[in-house]
Amino acid sequence: MSTQMASAQIRIPTALRQFAGGQATYDVTASTVGQALSQLTAEYPDLGKHLFNDEGQLRSFVNIYYNEEDIRYLDGPDTELRDGGEITIVPSIAGGAIDIQPQATLDADEIMRYSRHLIMPEVAMSGQEKLKAAKVLLIGAGGLGSPLGLYLAAAGVGTIGLVDADEVDTTNLQRQILFGTSDVGVPKIDAAEQRLKDLNPHINLVKHNLRLTSENALEVLKDYDVIVDGTDNFPTRYLVNDACVLLGKPNVYGSIFRFEGQVSVFYAEEGPCYRCLYPEPPPPGLVPSCAEGGVLGVLPGTVGAMQATETIKLILGIGNPLIGRLLRYDALGMEFREFKLRKDPRCPVCGEHPTVTELIDYDEFCGFGGNHVEPDEALTPEWEITASELAAARAAGKRPVVVDVREPHEREIGYIPDSILIPVGEIPARMHELDSADEIVLYCRTGVRSARALEQLRAAGFGKLKNLVGGIHAWSDEVDPSIPKY
């Protein structure tokens, strides 16, 4: 770090000049923006109170520009000064008729329940009342939605909305701690309601038993103060982002995959949105979902708990939110890395000249079907075979070459007898092991990867190919139930 001193000038806004002896500018010699501001506030402490909160952090409606650029997008208070530089203190001027958070009051039971919050000055009664008055929408009651729901309900967030149209499935229980074995087959929002109301009967739970779409999203989101994205697919993630930008609401984002998680707060009013970070979705199938790629069960616990933390901070208005920062968590290395995010002035949703001013077709935007490409959408029937048809063909003495395109560790769980293993990623290098004169049947877990493998082989000139519809799961259902599904 350089400690080069520079002479610079601070421009003081009209409203604060009274605290600085009436002057509009203040000359400093310092090495960073933070140092320069410290000098100013050391000389004029009353001015400091309007710039910084009790924790010494810049108030959210105070903007500091250095040479016309917001220091949030430079190096923050560490931004280095050059001779002749100009620091400008710029107030955000905002207001409005209706209070987001009308005051709610706590009864004696609640005061007892929240006592560990109430004895901290950063929360106290006023903060707990803000939590009670707050309305938070959780999109997805799954791996992330589970710890989110539990912690937000426990913390006393007064209104929690849940969006989910699924039922609890046995494969959920490895990570979705909101549910128990007895909940399997029950709609998630009903099971969640029971658990959360038991945890905290003071909360109001709003059930949205639906899939979020471009048609219903604005209506569902509009009454909430904070939106928390716990989705597992790209179309919904872009939909939630765009709806939040259009409605001016903060979007507490989390995503998980295998051993890695990401967290940020996308709030276009104060920083970048998801599209500033990822303007375009990845091609369908490139990024596998958790159902395809797997996820460490405890990972959503860590990431969801961080999302819950950010949500509570936003409601209380304390601390330093993850706005303009992306936190990446690597569970195997047990490492956190932080990346600064910049608002993109050309962002199609939150930029200076937005081209997306209403919700669009997000399935189309992300490629048909998003990242859940169903093989029957991609392949015509002549390229497909059902598990029953394959079993019947074998019974009739036909011997197509059956290729398992899954990974070796998946094959350990179970496989179709007399099949060979070529993981989908190795197809290009190993296709010479196959004979294009043979009938070839490809399978994976549910038929998605094998459809991709089929396309690769077809492009290479193979013609006698079939994709096993529904993969080894269908084989288990239709032919051999002793093969476990996973």
Added chain:
Amino acid sequence: MSARPTTAELKLTAAQLEAIRGHARRSYPDECCGAIFGRLDGEARVVTDLQELENSWDPVERRRRFLITPQEYMRVEKKADARGLTLLGFYHSHPDAPPRPSEFDREHAWPWFIYPIIGVNGGEPAELRAWQLRADREGYDEVEIHIDDT
């Protein structure tokens, strides 16, 4: 929120009041916002100029929110400094709500500035009242408005 009168007062001409009313009427059902410029005369703030500003909050929420971007603020303040005027504050409208500062207003308010708020009922401008944040940020003081009819 308790309000007590301060010694500060805001002096407007009838034409300026009508300009604010017109802006509020045209913007309904959205909130309008603008800057007021002028000079200090003892405890009084004398308005000499108004400037309508764009409400930069997103379209869906503009019915209950207004936002003036930092870039716009910088332009407004530089303009005042260049013309030897003082930026006295910002007005906005409360469509179908009383002209009292909300908690949201208070969280975002700045000291010293005067915040005139005009109520609008069903599209028709109603009462104009002016407010100033207390130095401790804990509440507002109401500022008396004097309309000069001449």
